Every structure is written in C-alpha cells, then in structure tokens.
C-alpha cells in the first residue's frame with residue numbers, strides 16, 4: 213500500500229506539484245539532502261513523460277504517482293495509461309544511458325516545428341534515458357494499459 | 371473529476387503534506403494570497419480530523435483529498451472512511467460556530483489523560499466547528515462509509 | 529518547518545518560547561513539554577507564540593490541556609501573541625475568553641489576575 | 642518558482658539571462674523567446690543559466706531546438722553555467738559535447754569557435 217498517492221490530470225503545471233510533493237515525502241523518508249534534487253528531477257521527468265503520453269493518448273485519464281516512505285527505502289512509482297510501448301523502445305532495447313550521446317547528435321535530431329511541443333527536439337525515450345542516467349535503481353514495467361516507472365532511493369544512514 | 375487528488379495513510383506527518391499541497395494548488399487556482407493561510411488551516415483541520423477517525427476506526431484505509439482548480443472556484447474535499455457520525459453531531463445539530471465558546475468552557479472539558487491523544491481536551495466536532503468558523507462555504511456530507519468535508523473558495527478577481 | 533521549544537525562568541514564571549508549526553504532528557512535543565514543567569512544579573506558565581507560524585485545533589487542545597493542568601495547582605497559563613493570523617484562531621474558537629493573551633513577554637510575566 | 646527571462650546585446654552576441662525553473666511547464670516561454678530572437682536576426686546567443694534552479698529534459702529540448710535554429714543561420718548558442726547540479730544534467734545526457742559551456746558571460750561573449 214503506498215503511503216502517499218497523488219493523482220492528477222495531464223497538465224504540465226501539475227508536474228511541478230508532483231515534484232514538490234516527491235521532495236517533501238523523500239525528505240521525510242530520510243533520503244539524504246544531497247539526493248533531493250535527483251528525486252525532484254527523476255520524478256519530474258517521469259511525470260512530464262506521462263503528461264506527454266496522456267495528452268496524446270489518454271487526455272481524460274489521471275496520472276498516478278505513488279510515494280512510499282514506510283520501508284527502509286524511498287520508492288516513487290509513476291503510472292501512465294498510454295500504450296505500453298509509447299516510448300519505451302529505447303529503454304527496452306537496452307540503449308538507455310550508453311547511447312544517449314548518439315541519440316542526441318544534434319544533426320540527426322528532428323527539426324523543431326514552430327507549433328510542435330517544446331520537447332519535440334528530443335527523441336522518444338529521452339526522458340526515460342535521463343532517469344536511467346540519474347537514478348541507480350529504476351524499473352520500467354509495461355502495465356495494461358500503460359507503463360510503471362519505479363525509482364528507488366536508499367535512505368541516508370542515520 | 372478532481373484535478374489533483376492526494377491519498378495518504380492516517381499519519382499526522384501526512385497532514386502537513388496535504389496542507390502544503392492544498393496551498394500550492396490553491397495559489398495556482400488563483401486564490402488570493404491573503405486566503406492561503408485559511409486554506410492551509412481548513413484543509414489541515416479536515417485532514418487531522420480524518421486521521422483521528424481513521425486511527426480509531428479504519429487504520430488500514432487511506433484518506434482522500436481532492437483539490438479542484440479547474441473551475442471558477444477552488445474546491446477542497448476531504449473524505450474519511452470512518453463511521454459517518456463519528457463526530458458530526460455538533461455540526462449536524464447546527465451547534466457549530468455559535469456555540470463554540472460554550473463547547474470550550476475550560477471547566478467542563480474532559481481532563482486530558484497522560485496517555486490520551488493530544489487533542490483529547492477538545493470536544494468531538496471541534497475540528498469541524500473550527501472549519502465552519504473559518505470558511506464561508508463548507509458542506510459536511512455523510513458518505514457511505516465516512517464523511518466528506520467540502521470547502522470552497524472563490525478565486526480572487528484578476 | 530518543525531516545532532522549536534525553549535524554556536527559561538523569570539521570577540516565579542516559566543517562559544516557554546515556541547517556534548514553527550504547532551499541528552497534529554508536532555503538538556505531542558509541546559504537550560510533553562507542558563506536562564514535564566507541571567510535574568517539576570512550574571505552575572505559572574507563559575507561552576510565547578510570537579514565532580509560531582501555524583496553529584491548528586490539536587495545538588489549541590494542547591494549550592487547553594496545559595491550562596487545565598496548571599489550574600489544578602492554582603497556577604496560570606498566559607499567552608504572548610500579536611500575530612493576527614494566530615489570534616484569529618483563538619477568536620474563532622472563543623478561546624480569547626479562556627486564555628489571557630498579552631502583547632509582550634514582560635507584560636505577561638508581570639501580570640497578576 | 643517561475644521562469645524569468647531578460648535579454649541584452651553585447652556586440653554581435655545576444656545574452657539571454659534565465660532564472661528559476663526550466664521545466665515542462667515553463668519551457669514553452671523560453672522556446673518562444675529563442676524563436677523570437679532568431680526571427681529578429683539574432684544568431685549568436687549566449688544563454689546565462691547561473692540563476693536556473695531546475696532544468697529538466699523538456700528544457701534541454703528547448704536548448705537543443707534553439708541550437709538547431711541558430712545553426713541554420715551559421716550562428717552559435719553558448720551556455721554559461723558553473724552550477725554542478727545543472728552541469729550534471731548536461732553530462733548525463735552527453736550534451737556537454739553539443740553545447741559550448743562557459744564559466745562567465747564575458748568568456749562566452751568573447752569566445753570564437
């Protein structure tokens with residue numbers, strides 16, 4: 213059972229709320245202060261990714277963030293309800309971190325259209341790859357429908 | 371459909387999280403800065419009340435806070451799953467605000483036991499009465515099970 | 529923000545300076561402090577709330593509990609508070625009739641009933 | 642915290658000072674700013690990120706988009722950043738190879754390829 217769960221409609225403004233909440237719960241769970249930025253960034257990335265997917269595939273559904281601070285570790289799970297392969301190909305093929313510089317070769321990136329979304333310059337799976345680069349313990353699991361991004365941080369020794 | 375929904379296990383620490391979240395969403399919904407303290411206090415009271423009720427009657431169940439910022443007004447709903455008359459008698463009989471000074475006659479208040487909960491000195495329904503005293507637009511509705519405390523704030527003119 | 533507590537003696541009064549948030553999460557600490565003081569024979573308390581940012585009904589309950597305890601020993605519990613947002617909570621709940629509320633610690637310490 | 646933007650000209654360079662959080666919510670504002678600059682003929686941009694508190698991949702996407710736009714006009718986009726937590730994001734994503742990153746605005750403004 214998650215200790216704190218946040219559900220929100222797919223709007224960018226709520227991503228900040230989710231970030232803030234993740235930071236507060238992580239602090240309380242004993243995650244070291246030096247890791248709080250990482251928690252905010254990773255949870256924010258996972259939520260931003262989910263917002264993008266929901267805006268395309270499930271605009272009426274809420275995104276679910278579960279924050280668990282009752283065990284030895286702090287666990288954040290972000291669940292979307294889009295197609296489960298919306299952008300996970302990069303991750304699934306094991307490309308992730310190692311190939312990021314390639315993915316990002318500025319010359320091969322799509323030209324950002326005037327009206328496209330602001331992240332459009334980045335390849336699909338980029339958000340997930342950033343998370344994988346940041347957080348040691350990440351699991352991306354297809355759900356039915358959607359994807360669960362599960363990130364774990366050990367509590368600081370105290 | 372609520373725009374942001376928070377669910378949490380009945381622990382006092384999560385009441386602060388709920389307060390913080392309510393303040394953030396209320397600001398974003400355009401509630402005037404001068405009312406933010408009132409939002410925090412009222413949502414906090416409703417959550418603290420729900421935590422007390424769950425600890426007694428439904429320790430395994432989560433409390434649900436819905437924050438709606440998509441209409442003209444900011445609406446916060448706090449749902450517990452205790453008995454629906456756990457403490458609503460005061461409110462239901464219309465006692466609420468007007469009779470608070472009587473409820474609070476220090477000489478008639480129960481003696482706080484060494485081991486009792488810290489709010490034990492206050493009569494049942496006190497939290498609800500505080501909310502009613504603070505917020506102009508409050509509805510307390512029995513649910514099945516539990517109670518829904520619904521508080522509404524108009525957005526500031528802008 | 530968490531609760532901060534410090535105490536000092538001024539004559540036969542004990543001043544408890546409270547800072548931060550007195551809510552359902554932190555109120556037990558304040559309650560313990562008040563119980564300890566009364567157990568150790570301090571029956572005339574002044575609670576300085578000028579640095580309190582947030583107070584909810586659980587916090588009020590702890591103050592009322594403290595008042596009952598000191599009264600059992602013919603003592604007193606006076607509050608120091610000039611913050612409008614905190615005073616409002618005492619007014620709404622009618623507790624301004626129950627607690628003597630002072631503008632400064634000096635005033636509270638030298639007050640007699 | 643919201644995004645703040647201000648621009649000034651230094652010689653043939655345009656310095657964009659960014660403050661606050663560049664994220665999925667605010668990135669569209671930065672994107673618009675960069676598009677406006679390029680449309681008005683500013684092809685040599687220096688983005689000063691010293692007051693940025695937070696940067697996510699949407700923000701990186703906007704910077705990459707800006708770089709592509711100025712390159713189409715043989716321009717440049719240089720960053721000013723010494724904050725470790727922001728630099729880390731560029732390193733993780735390999736973007737340190739894509740953007741020239743400078744320690745001061747002066748250095749960035751006077752840099753040549």
Ligand SMILES: Nc1ncnc2c1ncn2[C@@H]1O[C@H](COP(=O)(O)OP(=O)(O)O)[C@@H](O)[C@H]1O
Nearest residue numbers: 236237239240383386387389390529530531549
């Ligand atoms: N009511 C609140 N409003 C805003 N932030 C809060 C609130 N309560 C707690 N926090 C945040 O949660 C963190 C931990 O809070 P606190 O309750 O002081 O921790 P602890 O459990 O260690 O006593 C703080 O660093 C702060 O960011």
Ligand SMILES: Nc1ncnc2c1ncn2[C@@H]1O[C@H](COP(=O)(O)OP(=O)(O)O)[C@@H](O)[C@H]1O
Nearest residue numbers: 225228229231232393394395397398642643662
């Ligand atoms: N990432 C964040 N971390 C902490 N607080 C935030 C964050 N984003 C927003 N807030 C809170 O939400 C409020 C509104 O934020 P902001 O996004 O700047 O509003 P607006 O929608 O008016 O641009 C701020 O006053 C702040 O309290």
